[in-house]
Amino acid sequence: MDEYDVAIIGGGPAGSTAATLLARAGRSVIVLERDKFPRFHIGESLLPFSMSTFKRLGLLEKLRAGFVEKFGGEIAEAGGEKAAKFYFKDGFEARTDRSYQVTRAEFDQMMLEHARENGAEVYEETPVSDVAFDENGCELRLNDRSIRAKYVIDASGRNAVIGTKFKLKKSYPHLKKLALFAHFEGVARASGIDATLTRMVRTLDSWFWVIPLKDDRTSIGVVLDATEFKKSKLAPEEFFERALSQQPTMRDRIGNGRRVSPVYSAADFSYRNEKLAGERWLLAGDAAGFIDPVFSSGVFLAVFSGEKAADALDEALTHAARRRRLFARYERAVNHVMDVYLRFVDCWYSGKEFIEVFLAPSAPFQVAPAVNAVLGGNIGNRFAIRWRMEFFYLIVRLQRRWTLCPRLSLKPKSSSPTPSSNAEAERATHAAGLFDSASLRSE
Ligand SMILES: Cc1cc2nc3c(=O)[nH]c(=O)nc-3n(C[C@H](O)[C@H](O)[C@H](O)COP(=O)(O)OP(=O)(O)OC[C@H]3O[C@@H](n4cnc5c(N)ncnc54)[C@H](O)[C@@H]3O)c2cc1C
The missing domain is CATH 3.30.9.100 (D-Amino Acid Oxidase; Chain A, domain 2)
Structure with missing residues (x-):
């Protein structure tokens, strides 16, 4: 039976990221992908904080050649009166001004092909039907054969092969x-x-x-x-x-x-697994968890966790005694990202106050660049961002009781005519908001 250092279930962004990095580190790695690429997938808007990983993967040229650059976003309310644009360059301590909008069929194929070019063994149309663990590693059951690996990364997306097997998946x-x-x-x-x-x-x-x-x-x-x-x-x-x-x-x-x-x-x-690591396995990307698409954080988390999983396993393969500590650190890092987005998402959905504050005239203390940074994937480990985000949440909480920012109905105005062109809509809706350019200067 073939034996690998690491077997990866799923060739989406999480699996491909981990595969490329492990193969580059000289590890024997196999990717088992159920589908034949290219295939349709949702999740098309990427965050700038993935760019450092794409650079490490050596993907910047391919991204530039194949996809639309993305410089920020716009959030509008349905009444047609207010909208605020934000540009990544204005994010607090922004490292890059852009990311990409990607057609996932092509993007995922490019990433998987890249893993192959970097030395990973990649098999498409190869679903993993089960994984069994023992003290030396694991055995993965495929249609016509089994393979062994010392470790497995489950990057099977929402299918969550290991999370489902061990009943770890909890939805919100x-x-x-x-x-x-x-x-x-x-x-x-x-x-x-x-x-x-x-x-x-x-x-x-x-x-x-x-x-x-x-x-x-x-x-x-x-x-x-x-x-x-x-x-x-x-x-x-x-x-x-x-x-x-x-x-x-x-x-x-x-x-x-x-x-x-x-x-x-x-x-x-939206769900998360109770555990993201075992003795011989790590969960990455959607197979670890996913918190609502509203802030486009899915591929960011997939690439982030794919990178962290590869680094943890590379070190564990050399220093087996460090495995528990490395896996615990991995679990904490991935859970932290999901916690940051869970709080942001909860705030977005619990009433109108998030959008009322977001679209209100400029907030003090550079709150806007901090919110902008989190929207770009800066998960706020720095105190300077953390306290500003706390301040943002505080304003949203206060807005629930008092009208600090103008109230919005979020209903289409039946009496007001619909702007007939994008340019007209632009003029009608681009009122100054939290992201008014005046509030975006950095310190
Ligand atoms: C409505 C919606 C909108 C979204 N919009 C965005 C967005 O704008 N931006 C963003 O960043 N994210 C977005 N996401 C999230 C994004 O789609 C995912 O977070 C991202 O695709 C996760 O990547 P992954 O590699 O973990 O999983 P996937 O991309 O799902 O890849 C998993 C792979 O595993 C394979 N697989 C599954 N089971 C098996 C098996 N048993 N054996 C072998 N292979 C298997 C699958 O075929 C698949 O190719 C959105 C999600 C939803 C639901």
Whole structure:
């Protein structure tokens, strides 16, 4: 039976990141991927804090050549009156001003191919049906054979092979959301770097994304409580079309664009595993956990945990006695990222106050650059960011009791005409917010 240092289940961003780094470190590594790439996947908007890992992986050239650069985002309220743009360059202690908007079929294929080029053995159309552990390592069952490895990284995404086997997966009852999404063509874009922004529209009980991809493709989706969709008894396509038609701000964003893909759906995507490491295994990316797509943190966490898992295993393979400490440190680091986003996401969904504060005139003490940094994937280990984020949460809490920032209905204004062009909408909605450029100067 073949024996490897590390076997990786799943060839998405988490698995490919770990595979490339381990292979480069001279470890024998095998990636077992269930599907044949390229394949459709959701998760198209990347964060700038992944760029250092992409650099370490040697992927910067390939990213530049193949994908749309992304310089920030815009969050608008559905009433059509207020929107705030933020640019990564203005984030607190920003290290880079950009990341990428990626068509995942191509991005994932590029990353997996890169792992192969760097020396990992990669098998597509090779699902892992079970993993058994013993004191020397593990045995992975494939369709026609078994292989052995000293360690396994489960990077099988939401399928979570090990989390499911050991019943570690816990979902968040208050985050039972559903997403419907599709690709469009012909959606008008702003000029300059504003054409690269992820644009979000927040309604009373849902939010929409508009993500510009290459070749005139645009990813558009809506996220809402799963119960609302069930109650409607509509098919996903009908529900999606209706949701878009009910929001003038979204209709305006889409303009003459037309849908060119089926409507896809995903549900119950927020969960976490109780343990992220065992004696012989580590969980990475979505297989470890995922906290709602609202802040586009999924691929960031996948790449972050893939990198940390590779580093922990590389060291454990040389110094077996350090394994427990290394794995505990890995678990803490990945849980910390999920904790940061869980708090941010909870704040976003618990009432209108997050968006009211976010779209309010400039906050003091450089809170805006700190929020901007977290939106870019700076998980706030630095005190300077942590206290500013605490201040932001405090304002949001106070806003629940007192009106510190203007209240928003988050409902489309039926009396106000829908701006007929993107440029008109731009003028109508670009009111100064927390991210007013005046508040974005660094210290
Ligand atoms: C609605 C929605 C919108 C999102 N938007 C964003 C976004 O804008 N930006 C962002 O960063 N993230 C986003 N995400 C999250 C993002 O999709 C994931 O976090 C990311 O893909 C995780 O990468 P991964 O490598 O962990 O898992 P995946 O990319 O899912 O890869 C896992 C791989 O494992 C394979 N696999 C599964 N089971 C097995 C098995 N038994 N054997 C072998 N292989 C197996 C699968 O085929 C798959 O290729 C979004 C998620 C949702 C639900």
